[in-house]
Amino acid sequence: GQSLEQPSEVTAVEGAIVQINCTYQTSGFYGLSWYQQHDGGAPTFLSYNALDGLEETGRFSSFLSRSDSYGYLLLQELQMKDSASYFCAVSGDNAGNMLTFGGGTRLMVKP
């Protein structure tokens, strides 16, 4: 089986940097993904890490440490529109496509 833990809520101010952590337990591992979901909307894909290290996509970066079963999503230059829920998801067990999601972190960006 697989399980993931992430904080339920994080608050930050506009322009700041915020880090959302995710720890996971899985019997097999292909990679760690991150998704963003605005209230009332569908999850949208942000990033994927299969190997240790940092992946950068614009203002967002994602980090993975396979030995620590740990990853994080880093959001820089926060904007009000970044207020959303962020989910980490691990693919493992049977195939790289099957994702198990964490419970989500609600990020509130304040002016």
Place this chain on the structure above:
Amino acid sequence: EAQVTQNPRYLITVTGKKLTVTCSQNMNHEYMSWYRQDPGLGLRQIYYSMNVEVTDKGDVPEGYKVSRKEKRNFPLILESPSPNQTSLYFCASSFIGREREGYTFGSGTRLTVV
């Protein structure tokens, strides 16, 4: 436009009345999956399909059925809905072996069973 289309967006039904939620994708994805989302529980997988006529159970399959007769369609069937199936449902699809592209999700179906 590349997309996953779910219908309906909202549905209120009564206990025991069979219903189907449709899901269609136009990206030629092999992999399709259904998730339900409940407060504090994240997204839990109901069923998935690796290709036509290949389906398998996810983490919470009880009370649901699926079929994959065509590559583009993956309907979710509730034969006898119960109130504990009240939830927000998402269909998702992706290419197999292209994890870096992630899933594409549909807009969601909010189901209420009374």
